Every structure is written in structure tokens, then in C-alpha cells.
Amino acid sequence: MTARAGVPGETLTRGGSGERGDGPARVSVPGETRAGAISGEPTGPADEVPFPLSLWAEAVYSRRAIPAGLATGAPVPGRPDVDPAPRAPGPRHLLAAPPLHLEPLRRTPASLADPEVLAALLHYSYGLLQHDLTPGGWPHHRAVASARCRYPGELTLVTPTAAFRYDPMHHQLALLTPPMTDHQQLNPGDSRFVVITTNFAPTAQLYGDYAPRLCAQEAGMLLGAVHLVAAALGLRTRAGQDRETLLDLCAARPPTAEGEHAMGYLEILPSVERPAARSWPPPDLASVLRARHSGAALFDPVPAPAPRALLADLDVALADAPFSDFTCHLAVQRVIGSAPGHYLHDGIRLRRTSTGDPLPLLESIGQTEGRVSVNFRSTACTAYIAVRRGAAVAAHGADAFRRLHLVAGAVAHLLCVVAARHGLSARVHNGYDATSAERLLGPAADEETVLFQVAIGAARPTAAFRLPVLF
Ligand SMILES: Cc1cc2nc3c(=O)[nH]c(=O)nc-3n(C[C@H](O)[C@H](O)[C@H](O)COP(=O)(O)O)c2cc1C
Structure with missing residues (x-):
């Protein structure tokens, strides 16, 4: 990785050339405080603090974290070779075919217990929507944009007794927590929360230490996507950032990938009648x-x-x-x-x-x-x-x-x-x-x-x- 030129307004607070090889030069951005100095900040192993405060300077202000070889699309040396779309283990739950149009599904009350609504929510939030056949292109395009189509985000439905991971490539759900009971009895239609996690590895393979920035951006985009599609289906959701709730929701199931990070969630609320004539979300x-x-x-x-x-x-x-x-x-x-x-x-x-x-x-x-x-x-x-x-x-x-x-x-x-x-x-x-x-x-x-x-x-x-x- 190469050093990036300093950005006006940034101040070097520790000596260093700015080369990433000899440890990142520490820069301060306005209003930034050193990691560890703030109450409420997570402490513990590095993995528990996936977004250190230095990221504001490294990734947002200077973009120093971007590897020099990115323009060529070359993997960052030393990063493990990862499957960008690993197949989640666990028994599979087959979803209904996603409908071509959402409007007819706006029934009252709208519910995830309706298999068509469930399939539509997942497919139009994060599903595989386009296949690009151009030689040398990125073949898979989903409902949400992703830097170089790496799609580091993951969607998980959480019911009171189970968690189901969405597999967009196969339009299926994988049961993440095989409990003692017969898994046929577990129904993703009972979901109370949609949880968004992110897996840095596929993005880090190309973007190195810049990956946390992109993964955080894309988690927000995915949250916006679920919120929007739910509204179009007549479902009401409340998006949440609260860390404790998020960790509780994730604690119920083991992470499926090394270093998967909890990002955000949406609570599914009882649906209410919405006016039929509205300009947003778009009818189609x-x-x-x-x-x-x-x-x-x-x-x-x-x-x-x-x-x-x-x-x-x-x-x-x-x-x-x-x-x-x-x-x-x-x-x-x-x-x-x-x-x-x-x-x-x-x-x-x-x-x-x-x-x-x-x-x-x-x-x-x-x-x-x-x-x-x-x-x-x-x-x-x-x-x-x-x-x-x-x-x-x-x-x-x-x-x-x-x-x-x-x-x-x-x-x-x-x-x-x-x-x-x-x-x-x-x-x-x-x-x-x-x-x-x-x-x-x-x-x-x-x-x-x-x-x-x-x-x-x-x-x-x-x-x-x-x-x-x-x-
Ligand atoms: C968080 C984020 C950052 C991106 N940054 C860049 C960028 O710096 N330069 C660029 O050319 N494209 C950038 N993109 C565009 C993606 O490469 C593009 O969305 C991807 O090719 C998928 O194409 P699609 O949205 O048409 O499916 C970015 C996309 C996202 C979501």
C-alpha cells in the first residue's frame, strides 16, 4: 500500500511517513478522540471493535486505507482467498417464487406469514436481480449496489426460537440454529426482526483496510432497502442502531463466517392500513x-x-x-x-x-x-x-x-x-x-x-x- 497525500485540515499527531508498511501515521480529524478514551466505547479484543476511531481519518478523510493495486482489481497481497458468496450451512427452507409485482401483495394485515410476502421482502431487498453476461464483467447484481459487487452484507430473519440466513444466490433460507426440535416446525414467517451483519473478508480481498468503510456503507444501504420494500408490501418496520439489542439478537446464533460483524436491525411491527393513493414507495x-x-x-x-x-x-x-x-x-x-x-x-x-x-x-x-x-x-x-x-x-x-x-x-x-x-x-x-x-x-x-x-x-x-x- 502507498502513502496518500495529507488532506488539508488534517494534522499528524504521531511521527511517521504515512507509509502503511511501517504502521499507519496517526492523523486527527476535527472532533476526533483517541480510541479507548470514550465511555460507552466497546473494549476487548480487536474483533469486538471493528470500527476503530482511526477509521475516520484513514478511510473517510484521507482514504489512505485504499490499497495502491485497487485500480487493477488485483487482490491485496496476504489476504486469504475467499468465496464471495459462501453457502450458509444448515437445513434449507425453500421460499416461494418472488412475485413480479409487489402491489397486489399489499393485503391487510400484511404479514411475513404470507409466503409470497416473505419471498418478496427478501428478494427485492437483497436478492439476485440481474446477471451480466459481459466477458470480464461482474456477473451478479443484486437489489442493492455494492462496491465491485462483493456484497459483504448478510440478512438474517430472527424468530423467537430460530434464525434464518437469506441466501440470495439460491433464493432460499438457511436455518442457522438447528435446535432440538424438528426444524420443520420452525417457521421464518414468525420472524420479529431482520438483522444485518457484514463480513469484511470478500471486500477486504480487494480493498484491504478500506473494507470496513465500504462494509459499513453497504450495511446502511441494505437496511434502507429492507425498510423500503417492507413499506411497499404494507409491512411496518422500525430500524434500530442500538448496540445492546443488536448483540442480543446476534447472540442467539453462531456467526457463520470468521469475523462477521453485527451492524443493524429492523423490528417488524404489526401492520397498519396505509392510504392506497401515495407517491412513495412507488406503486411498481x-x-x-x-x-x-x-x-x-x-x-x-x-x-x-x-x-x-x-x-x-x-x-x-x-x-x-x-x-x-x-x-x-x-x-x-x-x-x-x-x-x-x-x-x-x-x-x-x-x-x-x-x-x-x-x-x-x-x-x-x-x-x-x-x-x-x-x-x-x-x-x-x-x-x-x-x-x-x-x-x-x-x-x-x-x-x-x-x-x-x-x-x-x-x-x-x-x-x-x-x-x-x-x-x-x-x-x-x-x-x-x-x-x-x-x-x-x-x-x-x-x-x-x-x-x-x-x-x-x-x-x-x-x-x-x-x-x-x-x-
Ligand atoms: C459503498 C459503495 C462505494 C462505491 N464506490 C465506488 C467508487 O469509488 N468508484 C466506482 O467507480 N464505483 C463505486 N461504487 C459502485 C459499484 O462498483 C457498483 O455499485 C457495482 O458495480 C454494482 O453495480 P450495480 O449497482 O449496477 O449492480 C460503489 C458502490 C458502493 C455501494
Whole structure:
């Protein structure tokens, strides 16, 4: 791994060249406190602290943790060769075929005891939706975006007596806790919680020490996906970050992979009648999710204006996010009926804060080692999702990293889905400078951190050939 250039505003607090080989140079970011110094922070073996405080500087601010060989796709030397989609052991529970449309399933009361609802929730939250036959491409694409399609997240349904792991590749559930009773009697339809865990290994094989950042981002996106699909099915869920509850839910079953980390959960609540006429979730969410994509290898969309309804949809979708403590900055360039400028969603509503062409701002923030990361000259708009890091670190110590990525990740997935609804591609792209983003977008200095950059635009036709997957 190579040393990365220091980022303006960062201060070296321990001598060192910044080379990863001789131990990471310790840098401080605004509001950061040394690991171990904060009450409430997990202590114990390293494995219990998967997100040390140094990650803010190493992965978010400097991206120093990214290995030099990543551009070539070469595995990081010394990392074990892992199967990116290991088959969970345990008796299998066959799921119903996922329905092509979700709307007819909105029965009252909606329930996971309905096999079609159960199958739809799992498939459209994290299922295998597309098969890309392009030689040399990444063949498997699921309902949620994942950096280089490594899909480190795992979904587990937890009933009062058992836990079932979703296997998206086979559209099945694996029973994780074979109890003394006949497993035929155990029913995933009794699930009270959906638990999200992450397994660093497949992502770390390519991204090395940067993997925890991506895994935390993707856990949030997965949480947002379950929340959204559940709502479309008429199920009510309450997303949770609480560490104690999470660990209790995971304690009931053994981890299936070495170093699997608990990330978040959703509690399934009794369903309530929702108004039939609504704009969000989209009535045809299944088709929208099948069409969702991140664009070509280099994100270079057609410079076509996005439909007028894009911003109205973002307004309602983000107000329906599982957590509200975020700020989404939207740099709007070309959306029919909306002036170019800076818009802001505060978790409640979207409003314009200034007008003017945001291109110079985008090209300053959206850089990877001095090069502009995507073609912002043709994007329709770009979102930056910010969270209150200072307050969260003060309250939760190192665990703030996991919690805040859940909040921001859920919003990022909603942005991708809204884009897909309007025939656009949305690209989560980590090639941005968090310090510049804070300075130029104007969130409270030393307090907010930008955790996601999502560029949206009209996809250009590519050589890729993706087939829909039907089980
Ligand atoms: C957390 C996260 C970070 C990503 N970072 C980058 C990035 O830095 N550069 C890039 O070109 N693509 C990035 N991507 C895009 C993924 O590679 C893309 O989502 C993946 O190829 C899957 O494509 P699909 O969403 O069309 O199925 C990122 C995706 C995620 C979820």
C-alpha cells in the first residue's frame, strides 16, 4: 500500500511517513478522540471493535486505507482467498417464487406469514436481480449496489426460537440454529426482526483496510432497502442502531463466517392500513428495483435533463428514510423545472438554498487523487449525504462509525431507487474529498461529515448485457 497525500485540515499527531508498511501515521480529524478514551466505547479484543476511531481519518478523510493495486482489481497481497458468496450451512427452507409485482401483495394485515410476502421482502431487498453476461464483467447484481459487487452484507430473519440466513444466490433460507426440535416446525414467517451483519473478508480481498468503510456503507444501504420494500408490501418496520439489542439478537446464533460483524436491525411491527393513493414507495417498486443500476465503469452519463418529478420524489422518499438525522446536499445541474443550484434535504423536506451552476463545486469535491472521479459535466444532479459526526462520537465513541453509516447508507439507497424510478443511473462513488465537501457545502465545521457521494444521470448505452434473474 502507498502513502496518500495529507488532506488539508488534517494534522499528524504521531511521527511517521504515512507509509502503511511501517504502521499507519496517526492523523486527527476535527472532533476526533483517541480510541479507548470514550465511555460507552466497546473494549476487548480487536474483533469486538471493528470500527476503530482511526477509521475516520484513514478511510473517510484521507482514504489512505485504499490499497495502491485497487485500480487493477488485483487482490491485496496476504489476504486469504475467499468465496464471495459462501453457502450458509444448515437445513434449507425453500421460499416461494418472488412475485413480479409487489402491489397486489399489499393485503391487510400484511404479514411475513404470507409466503409470497416473505419471498418478496427478501428478494427485492437483497436478492439476485440481474446477471451480466459481459466477458470480464461482474456477473451478479443484486437489489442493492455494492462496491465491485462483493456484497459483504448478510440478512438474517430472527424468530423467537430460530434464525434464518437469506441466501440470495439460491433464493432460499438457511436455518442457522438447528435446535432440538424438528426444524420443520420452525417457521421464518414468525420472524420479529431482520438483522444485518457484514463480513469484511470478500471486500477486504480487494480493498484491504478500506473494507470496513465500504462494509459499513453497504450495511446502511441494505437496511434502507429492507425498510423500503417492507413499506411497499404494507409491512411496518422500525430500524434500530442500538448496540445492546443488536448483540442480543446476534447472540442467539453462531456467526457463520470468521469475523462477521453485527451492524443493524429492523423490528417488524404489526401492520397498519396505509392510504392506497401515495407517491412513495412507488406503486411498481419491483420493476424499479429490477431497473436500478450504477452505470458504466466510468460514470459518464448523457447530458440530458432529468424529469421534473425527480426532485419531488426525492423530497418524499428522503422524508420516509428510516432515520432522520442526516442532511442531504443536492447539487442540481439539469432537472426540468428546477433552477440549477444547491438544494438541501434535512430529513423532513427539500429546499433550495442557493442558485448557480454547481459544476466548479462538484469538480473540486469529487476527486480521486487529483483527478475528477465522474463526468460531472453531464450529470443531472449529485447528492452528498452528511451526518453529525461530532455529536455521535461524543455519545457513542467508536460505535458512531457504524451508527452513522447506517443512517447515511439508507439515504444513499433511496437516492439510487428514486433515480431508477425516473430511468436514471445513480452511482455511489467514494472518489470525493470529505474535507473539501465540508468546506464547500457548508455543513457545521468540525461537526458534520459527508459519508456518501451519489451522482445521478441519464445512462449512456454500454456494451454490458444484463439479463433479469427470475427464480
Ligand atoms: C459503498 C459503495 C462505494 C462505491 N464506490 C465506488 C467508487 O469509488 N468508484 C466506482 O467507480 N464505483 C463505486 N461504487 C459502485 C459499484 O462498483 C457498483 O455499485 C457495482 O458495480 C454494482 O453495480 P450495480 O449497482 O449496477 O449492480 C460503489 C458502490 C458502493 C455501494
